[in-house]
Amino acid sequence: MSVWSHILGELSFRKLNALFSLLGLAMAVTVVVASQLLAEADERETRRVTRDMGFNLRLIPAETDLGQFYRDGFSRHAMDVSMLDRLATQLTNNVSFNHLVGSLRREYTVNGQDILLVGLSETYVAPGQGKKPMGFVIEKGTIHIGSQVALVQKKKKNDTMNVGVRRFAVANDPIETGTPDDITIFVRLEDAQSVLGLAAKINEIEAIDCLCLTADQDPLAILRKEIGGILPEVQVVHQRTLADARAKQRQTREKVNQFVLPSVLVAGAVWVALLAVFNVRDRRQEIGILRALGKGGERIAVLFLGKAVFLGLVAAVIGAALGTLAVLEFGPSLFPVTKKAIQASWPLAGAVWVATPVFAALASFIPAMLAVSHDPAETLRED
Amino acid sequence: MIRCDEVTKIFRKNGSEVTSLDRFTAKVADGEFVAVRGPSGSGKTTLLLTLGGMQRPSAGSVHLAGRDLYALSPAERARLRSSEIGFVFQMFHLVPYLDLLANVLLACPGEPSAEVRQRAGRLMDELGLADRASHRPGELSAGERQRLAVARALLNRPKLILADEPTGNLDPENAAEVIRHLTEFHRGGGTVVLVTHGTVTDAHADRTLRLEQGRLVDN
Numbered sequence: 001m002s003v004w005s006h007i008l009g010e011l012s013f014r015k016l017n018a019l020f021s022l023l024g025l026a027m028a029v030t031v032v033v034a035s036q037l038l039a040e041a042d043e044r045e046t047r048r049v050t051r052d053m054g055f056n057l058r059l060i061p062a063e064t065d066l067g068q069f070y071r072d073g074f075s076r077h078a079m080d081v082s083m084l085d086r087l088a089t090q091l092t093n094n095v096s097f098n099h100l101v102g103s104l105r106r107e108y109t110v111n112g113q114d115i116l117l118v119g120l121s122e123t124y125v126a127p128g129q130g131k132k133p134m135g136f137v138i139e140k141g142t143i144h145i146g147s148q149v150a151l152v153q154k155k156k157k158n159d160t161m162n163v164g165v166r167r168f169a170v171a172n173d174p175i176e177t178g179t180p181d182d183i184t185i186f187v188r189l190e191d192a193q194s195v196l197g198l199a200a201k202i203n204e205i206e207a208i209d210c211l212c213l214t215a216d217q218d219p220l221a222i223l224r225k226e227i228g229g230i231l232p233e234v235q236v237v238h239q240r241t242l243a244d245a246r247a248k249q250r251q252t253r254e255k256v257n258q259f260v261l262p263s264v265l266v267a268g269a270v271w272v273a274l275l276a277v278f279n280v281r282d283r284r285q286e287i288g289i290l291r292a293l294g295k296g297g298e299r300i301a302v303l304f305l306g307k308a309v310f311l312g313l314v315a316a317v318i319g320a321a322l323g324t325l326a327v328l329e330f331g332p333s334l335f336p337v338t339k340k341a342i343q344a345s346w347p348l349a350g351a352v353w354v355a356t357p358v359f360a361a362l363a364s365f366i367p368a369m370l371a372v373s374h375d376p377a378e379t380l381r382e383d
Numbered sequence: 384m385i386r387c388d389e390v391t392k393i394f395r396k397n398g399s400e401v402t403s404l405d406r407f408t409a410k411v412a413d414g415e416f417v418a419v420r421g422p423s424g425s426g427k428t429t430l431l432l433t434l435g436g437m438q439r440p441s442a443g444s445v446h447l448a449g450r451d452l453y454a455l456s457p458a459e460r461a462r463l464r465s466s467e468i469g470f471v472f473q474m475f476h477l478v479p480y481l482d483l484l485a486n487v488l489l490a491c492p493g494e495p496s497a498e499v500r501q502r503a504g505r506l507m508d509e510l511g512l513a514d515r516a517s518h519r520p521g522e523l524s525a526g527e528r529q530r531l532a533v534a535r536a537l538l539n540r541p542k543l544i545l546a547d548e549p550t551g552n553l554d555p556e557n558a559a560e561v562i563r564h565l566t567e568f569h570r571g572g573g574t575v576v577l578v579t580h581g582t583v584t585d586a587h588a589d590r591t592l593r594l595e596q597g598r599l600v601d602n
Contacts, residue, residue: 002494005485006481009480009481009485010480011477012480013480014480234506260531285474285476286476286478286479289470289474289477289478290489291437291461291473292435292437292459292464292476293464293465293469293470293489293490293535294463294464294465294466294490294492295461295463295465296457296458296461297457368469376437377432377438380432380437380472380476380547381428381429381432
């Protein structure tokens with residue numbers, strides 16, 4: 001009689017115990033899978049939302065007077081665009097900043113209207129973090145205009161418009177933002193350099209800090225030390241409120257995850273272990289007769305641990321499916337911005353399929369050892 | 384076959400000691416049918432489990448086929464039980480979720496060969512259970528269950544059968560049937576030690592030992 005047919009026979013005989021064990025494990029797996037997928041979705045959403053909140057790190061030429069900078073919103077000094085390249089080559093997952101965009105900002109007059117002309121470089125991101133740029137991409141020969149510019153110049157999407165001596169196509173449907181963007185014309189960096197006669201120059205590098213540090217940890221000092229080591233020619237301006245809000249959001253999420261996952265695992269383990277103890281008690285006579293028939297402790301242990309492994313495997317399949325389905329069903333309403341990125345994770349399912357049987361076996365280990373060490377004579381004497 | 388020298392078993396419970404076997408000394412020859420009689424609590428079951436290598440005595444020694452049973456390792460004792468001893472209990476001790484054939488085959492160490500399966504089938508046939516092979520123990524009468532337990536005990540062609548009140552839960556007809564099978568095993572050269580508090584086996588046993596309060600009072 002094979003061990004597996006023995007285990008399957010017992011499972012079908014003690015259906016309630018098997019069902020409750022399976023339910024407990026499947027619920028734990030469902031919560032783990034769902035929380036993991038939701039945590040990933042939350043991470044994406046947070047990243048996207050905070051990214052959409054804009055850059056919080058501004059690197060400007062060292063000689064800039066901060067009074068002038070805050071008054072005008074940009075530095076009147078310029079720096080070489082090669083500084084952007086220098087910083088971009090240092091982008092790794094170990095530095096505290098990411099999403100670098102070089103920009104050149106100046107006042108400019110178009111057909112008698114005073115506007116802000118902003119040239120934007122492409123976005124530089126750390127390797128392996130995707131290439132999706134911040135904000136929008138400016139195609140060659142196009143510009144993005146603010147709502148006030150559109151109103152005064154009477155321009156809409158696909159119209160053409162002269163900036164300096166060059167003609168561009170309007171690429172956006174201008175909407176009112178209530179910010180200086182309404183009086184801004186965004187162009188490609190090289191176009192701004194050409195229009196302003198500042199070849200190979202920028203006056204700012206914008207970035208997002210990657211530190212999930214709160215104000216008390218002095219992130220500015222860390223950023224200044226890190227960036228200053230690469231670009232001593234810049235001043236680092238950190239928009240602290242934005243950075244703190246983002247850090248707090250991340251930290252709160254991490255704390256929740258740190259609580260949920262261990263709680264679910266402990267509850268699942270206790271549940272499985274308790275049911276396994278009841279199972280051992282129910283099967284004392286069986287253990288006694290197996291011993292009397294000369295079966296060793298290994299066989300008894302395999303019967304209990306094998307059962308746990310089998311239940312763990314079935315629970316893993318059910319739980320991974322349920323957890324994934326739940327997230328696919330409810331995730332999009334929780335994370336509307338990044339809902340398209342919510343999908344099943346085969347690596348996670350694979351990990352759960354391997355880990356759950358091991359977890360179930362570990363939870364059943366003590367009960368299994370109780371079964372092995374059970375004195376068969378005690379039961380057999382009870383006749 | 385069996386030699387017990389000054390076997391004593393003391394149970395300790397809640398700070399007090401209960402002597403279940405008190406310097407029990409006896410021999411059982413090969414091929415002998417020995418009945419052990421005594422009132423409840425006289426130590427009969429303790430004696431049987433001690434003879435079967437299931438319960439280490441507090442003192443004394445048990446020799447089975449020349450080997451000191453409790454000088455063997457637990458694994459060696461388990462192998463010895465599997466190959467040379469068959470157990471029959473009053474409460475049958477069948478595995479409720481296995482069918483009858485699987486219950487009989489449970490006695491087989493390892494995966495049963497085709498020959499062992501055939502033998503199990505033959506035993507079930509001889510014990511009148513052949514047509515119930517796929518049933519579960521819960522579907523059997525008490526007599527059928529005990530016959531199944533006898534079939535399981537006989538599967539490995541043991542030299543010794545230790546039976547603990549095998550007729551205790553049976554009506555006279557079924558009790559006689561079970562005794563008949565044990566007697567047949569005995570006639571085939573097997574050794575039987577059967578404990579009981581009744582007299583149903585007196586006519587079949589070669590010898591009767593009487594136990595009282597763990598002591599052998601009549602041999």
